[in-house]
Amino acid sequence: MRKPVDDRLTALRGSAKRLDYSARSLAALENNPRCTLRALLDASGSDKVAIATHAGHPPSFGQSSFAITRGNAFEAMVKDNGCAELLRVLRETLELTLPEVGYEDLNDAGGDGRSKERHERTEEVLLRAARGEGDGTLFDHPMLRLQIGGHKAYLEPDLVAFRIDGRFHVVEIKSFPIIDEQAAPSQVRAATTQACAYIIALRDLLGRAGIGEETVSDTIVLVAPKDFTNRPTGAFVDARKQVAALTRQLSRIERIGDLVDLLPEDLTFDLAPDAEDRPRRPAEELTEALDQVLATYRPDCLTHCEMAFYCRSRARAEASLDVLGPAVREQFGGIDTTTMVMGLARGELAPSEDQVEMAAALRHAARLRAELEDLGGAA
Amino acid sequence: MSDPLDALEKSIGTLRRAIRDAAAAGNTERAGELRMQLRRAERAWDALLDTDEPVATTPRPVPEAAPAALGSQLPAREHVHRALMLLRAPAAPKLIVGVHEAFFPGELSASKLSSLRRDEERSYRSSPGARPYYLCPALSHDLLTPVRALISISTWTLEQRVIGPLSPRGDFLTSAIGIAEAVRTATESATDGPSPEALRLLWRFAVSIPDALPKNASGHESALDAQQVIDAALAELEVHTDADRATRVAAARRARKSLGDDEQLFGAPLRGVTHLRSARA
Numbered sequence: 278m279r280k281p282v283d284d285r286l287t288a289l290r291g292s293a294k295r296l297d298y299s300a301r302s303l304a305a306l307e308n309n310p311r312c313t314l315r316a317l318l319d320a321s322g323s324d325k326v327a328i329a330t331h332a333g334h335p336p337s338f339g340q341s342s343f344a345i346t347r348g349n350a351f352e353a354m355v356k357d358n359g360c361a362e363l364l365r366v367l368r369e370t371l372e373l374t375l376p377e378v379g380y381e382d383l384n385d386a387g388g389d390g391r392s393k394e395r396h397e398r399t400e401e402v403l404l405r406a407a408r409g410e411g412d413g414t415l416f417d418h419p420m421l422r423l424q425i426g427g428h429k430a431y432l433e434p435d436l437v438a439f440r441i442d443g444r445f446h447v448v449e450i451k452s453f454p455i456i457d458e459q460a461a462p463s464q465v466r467a468a469t470t471q472a473c474a475y476i477i478a479l480r481d482l483l484g485r486a487g488i489g490e491e492t493v494s495d496t497i498v499l500v501a502p503k504d505f506t507n508r509p510t511g512a513f514v515d516a517r518k519q520v521a522a523l524t525r526q527l528s529r530i531e532r533i534g535d536l537v538d539l540l541p542e543d544l545t546f547d548l549a550p551d552a553e554d555r556p557r558r559p560a561e562e563l564t565e566a567l568d569q570v571l572a573t574y575r576p577d578c579l580t581h582c583e584m585a586f587y588c589r590s591r592a593r594a595e596a597s598l599d600v601l602g603p604a605v606r607e608q609f610g611g612i613d614t615t616t617m618v619m620g621l622a623r624g625e626l627a628p629s630e631d632q633v634e635m636a637a638a639l640r641h642a643a644r645l646r647a648e649l650e651d652l653g654g655a656a
Numbered sequence: 657m658s659d660p661l662d663a664l665e666k667s668i669g670t671l672r673r674a675i676r677d678a679a680a681a682g683n684t685e686r687a688g689e690l691r692m693q694l695r696r697a698e699r700a701w702d703a704l705l706d707t708d709e710p711v712a713t714t715p716r717p718v719p720e721a722a723p724a725a726l727g728s729q730l731p732a733r734e735h736v737h738r739a740l741m742l743l744r745a746p747a748a749p750k751l752i753v754g755v756h757e758a759f760f761p762g763e764l765s766a767s768k769l770s771s772l773r774r775d776e777e778r779s780y781r782s783s784p785g786a787r788p789y790y791l792c793p794a795l796s797h798d799l800l801t802p803v804r805a806l807i808s809i810s811t812w813t814l815e816q817r818v819i820g821p822l823s824p825r826g827d828f829l830t831s832a833i834g835i836a837e838a839v840r841t842a843t844e845s846a847t848d849g850p851s852p853e854a855l856r857l858l859w860r861f862a863v864s865i866p867d868a869l870p871k872n873a874s875g876h877e878s879a880l881d882a883q884q885v886i887d888a889a890l891a892e893l894e895v896h897t898d899a900d901r902a903t904r905v906a907a908a909r910r911a912r913k914s915l916g917d918d919e920q921l922f923g924a925p926l927r928g929v930t931h932l933r934s935a936r937a
Contacts, residue, residue, distance in 0.1 A: 357748070357750065357751070358748070358751060358824075358828045358831075358861070359823075359824025359825050359827065359828045360824070361828055361861070361864040362863075362864055364825070364864060365863060365864035368866070375866070375892060375895050376895050376896065376899075378822060378824075378825035378896060379821035379822050379825075380821055380822075380824045380825065381821055382796075382803070382804060384804060385804060386799075387796070387799040387801040387924075388801050388802065411821060412820070412821040412822050412899060412903070413821050414821075
């Protein structure tokens with residue numbers, strides 16, 4: 278008889294305080310959907326930073342405080358004086374009409390800054406707007422809520438959701454520049470993924486009041502500095518694909534039980550901290566527990582997952598092809614490790630039936646390389 | 657220094673007219689309320705006039721100030737009052753400091769402003785009405801609670817101090833007109849014209865108002881025409897003003913009915929834990 282899923286997840290987390298999902302951890306779901314380790318750690322609300330540190334691979338990244346300050350300053354500049362700059366951008370690029378200037382500040386609910394109260398107020402104000410009452414066009418920092426795996430996660434678009442043509446659009450204000458109408462694809466992708474969580478949460482909020490999901494556009498509005506200036510400009514980003522991907526991931530969390538069932542009963546990532554929060558559990562024991570869960574490492578994990586350094590060292594130790602990234606990996610369908618690749622190339626390993634073709638290609642490549650080396654030696 | 661006085665006089669005039677209207681309509685409650693506001697405005701006017709007399713009000717004996725530095729010795733609240741009178745609408749500390757630096761001498765920092773706001777409320781609560789005016793928060797139109805980071809003056813009417821959805825834009829345009837007029841006055845009267853900070857401030861406002869910049873503007877501040885900014889701002893204001901006014905009047909009426917004198921100035925009590933915490937503090 279298996280224990281209920283929630284108990285199992287609590288056991289995985291151990292004595293530590295539960296960490297709720299955030300827009301960032303939701304975005305990570307979409308980034309690397311195949312990673313079981315990440316899914317389990319997030320679903321159980323484990324402290325990934327503490328676990329990675331104790332396992333000997335402290336995450337050496339994180340958002341730089343300079344970047345945060347810069348981001349906040351830019352956002353404040355865009356929203357200053359009744360969103361004057363933002364209105365200019367929206368009028369220029371998105372053809373917002375002149376009378377659409379209504380502004381609702383949802384940063385607190387009558388001076389109350391708690392998530393629950395703010396969420397209630399957000400719900401009230403947004404529903405009123407959806408029904409066409411009031412003059413609201415810009416909604417500053419609404420507090421949205423999403424039910425994930427039975428737990429509430431509060432999501433606060435660091436931006437404004439507003440109405441054009443009777444539809445809500447999520448606006449994401451970012452401080453990376455759009456130069457000649459081009460922005461760094463990885464940055465845009467990260468911003469879009471984050472916005473997807475907001476789109477889903479917003480649809481959920483309206484859906485509960487019986488308002489269809491087409492009311493929320495799946496195109497996000499990205500507001501960022503133009504060229505090398507500090508003046509904001511705006512652009513539409515199509516997020517349809519990512520919204521679909523994230524929706525699928527979220528429904529998968531609901532089935533986290535299937536993943537948990539594959540694990541041994543007594544598995545836990547508990548650090549057994551003492552009174553001063555120092556982990557007492559031996560590091561080897563922790564890594565042993567981590568090793569029992571399948572992790573799918575990809576080089577871009579390094580930019581968004583706290584466990585990435587641990588997973589990379591594990592992938593390296595196993596000589597896994599994951600270290601080389603998905604582009605290389607896909608070339609070697611059916612082969613998992615560099616040792617096997619090398620073995621097949623040198624003809625030291627006999628290929629299995631479905632590896633024959635790949636082995637021939639590898640041996641051919643090895644021959645070409647040897648010839649080149651000979652030429653290099655002769656020259 | 658005459659700008660705030662002008663604005664006050666205008667506001668006094670408006671109030672007198674409103675009192676006459678209310679009395680004619682037989683609305684004694686409203687008339688009494690307006691009379692209170694009129695008295696506050698008149699006291700503010702007296703106080704401002706006094707501060708215009710050099711040296712007399714300065715706390716320390718200082719050598720006769722040069723005309724340009726007139727008023728630089730004023731307390732911070734006077735600086736804020738003067739900036740707000742120029743803007744004619746509730747404003748955020750950052751903008752108040754910006755206006756102060758652009759048009760007035762003396763030093764004013766945003767950090768000083770936050771402590772100032774607490775002092776004002778404390779001073780009012782210990783002896784209500786002792787000062788000719790108080791710096792107080794703007795009020796949100798639905799909950800009538802203080803609006804985050806928007807400072808207004810107690811002598812303004814509740815309609816001016818209530819913030820509805822359209823009010824931030826309306827107030828932005830009103831303030832743009834105030835700044836443009838101040839720049840124009842400086843261009844016409846002062847020997848050295850408006851300061852570069854003043855022009856930059858006006859430019860920052862003008863860029864987000866349709867048709868406020870000259871057509872051939874090369875993005876340079878000197879190309880600004882104050883009159884054009886005023887015209888453009890008035891044109892857009894025309895679009896919002898009726899709807900905005902309706903919200904504000906309705907909210908102000910509700911505030912008069914449901915809030916006490918102090919709450920009309922400093923906002924309805926906050927609900928929940930934050931309220932309890934601030935009440936204990």
